[in-house]
Amino acid sequence: MAELVELLAAGRSHAGWESVSITRSIEHAAGGFSLVVSERWPGVEAPRQVRAGDACELTVGGQTVITGFVDEAESDLDAASHLISVAGRDKVADLIDCGAVRKSGQWRGLRIEQIAAELAAPFDIRVSADVDTGKALTSFALQEGESVFEAISRAARIRALLLVSDGKGGLLITRAGETRVATVLEMGVNLLSCRVKLDLKDRFSSYLLKGQAPGTDWLSGASAAQVAAKAADPGVRRYRPLVITADAPDIAATLQQRAQWEANSRAARSLTVTGKVQGWRHAGGLWAPNTRVKVVSEEQHVSDELLVTGVEFSLAEGGGSTTTLTMTRADAFTLLPLKAPDAQGAFWTLPAKGEAK
Structure with a gap:
């Protein structure tokens, strides 16, 4: 049985949708939805x-998944039917769409969540963090023409942090999740389809971060002007170095975090595992991004715990409800050094013959 999807807008709850698509992802901070239905539904007299x-709130089975605004509303009328299409996004979308405006355009001695909160305040968007965001930044300045989200993302990269929507109209600063889904996804059992893609064009054998440390009475001259850090990606077997200039002055320890983050996040984005399951829930609740799940597809050499980076709930007339999960390596977006690939060149391993999965 399909979940009840309700859109609260204009002071009224709208349900009975014939077609539903809801997407949430840690790669794209603003979740989105697209809904289609006939103009009227049973029990409601007014169109x-x-x-x-x-302003709107979208719930699935009574659980709020998106709080934001309707971007599009379309009426499609012909002799036989009158369909209404509605599409919208999380409130965080305004940070993605709109430019960063501030009189001075520069901060000194503030933590990342403080900078983010100040930039998001004009949009009435609250900022929270569920992880330690590190020490205050010595200085941080806006770049000409960048959006609010681009500015906050630059600051977040300095501390290897993720920016996601909290589903309730706020921006959450976090890191890769540790919550594990008890359900195992196995091809031919509960996994309807599985696609594995590995793309190495945006990965490099080494990442060299160069920057400047803030000068003090005890640190000056070349030692302050030149700091660097390096991280390696053992999955890239030929010589492919990448040199990156740091976004803001900082200490060498932070540059090392940023270098490792660059290696890990690029490795994560190179691997995409896409799986489809029936329904929108696992044994513990709705499927959600930034959780971990065990995936087994022996023909594709996959038998590992993966990080769910994106979730799409779909409902099509006659097709039932399905969830499409976008996943990558579980060590993605962490600050731990990358592990080397196995002999097959994959980042997952099949169980040995006779070994339990």
Whole structure:
């Protein structure tokens, strides 16, 4: 049985959707939705009054998954039917779409969440962090023409942090999740399909971060002007170095974090495992991004715990409800050095013959 999907907009709850697509991802901070239905549904006499620009809240089985605004509202009328299409995104989308504006454009001695909160305040978007964001930044300045989200993302990269929507209209500063889903996904059992893609074009054998440390009474001259850090990706077997200039002055220890983050996040984005399952829930609740799940597809040499980076709930007339999970390596977006690939060149391993999965 399909989950009840309700859109609260213009002071009224709208349900009975015939077609549903809901996406949430740690790669794209603003979740989105697209809904289609006939203009009226049983039990409601008035036609739907959903307009582009309306504030809205989308729930699945009573659980809020998106809080934001309606971007599009379309009416499609012909002799046989009258369909209403509605699409929208999380409130965080305004940070992605809009430019960063501040009189001075520069901060000194503030933590990343403080900078983010100040930039997000004009949009009435709260900022929270569920991890330690590190020491205050010595200095941070806006770049000409960048969006609010781009500015906050630059600051977040300095401390190897993720920016995601909290689903309730706020921006959450976090890192790769540790929550594990008890359900094992296995091809031919509960995994309807599985696609594995490995793309190495944006990965490099080494990452050299160069920057400047803030000068003090005890640190000056060349020692302050030149700091560097290096991280390696053992999965790239030929010589492919990448040199990156740090976004802001900082200490060498932070540059080392950033170098390792660059290696890990690029390795993560190179591997995409896409799986489809029936329904929108596992044994513990709704599927959600930034969780971990064991995936087994022996023909594709996959038998490992993966990080869920994106979730798409779909409902199509006659097709039932399905969830498409986008996944990558479980060590993605961490600050731990990357492990080397196995002899097959993969970052997962099949169990040995006779070994339990």
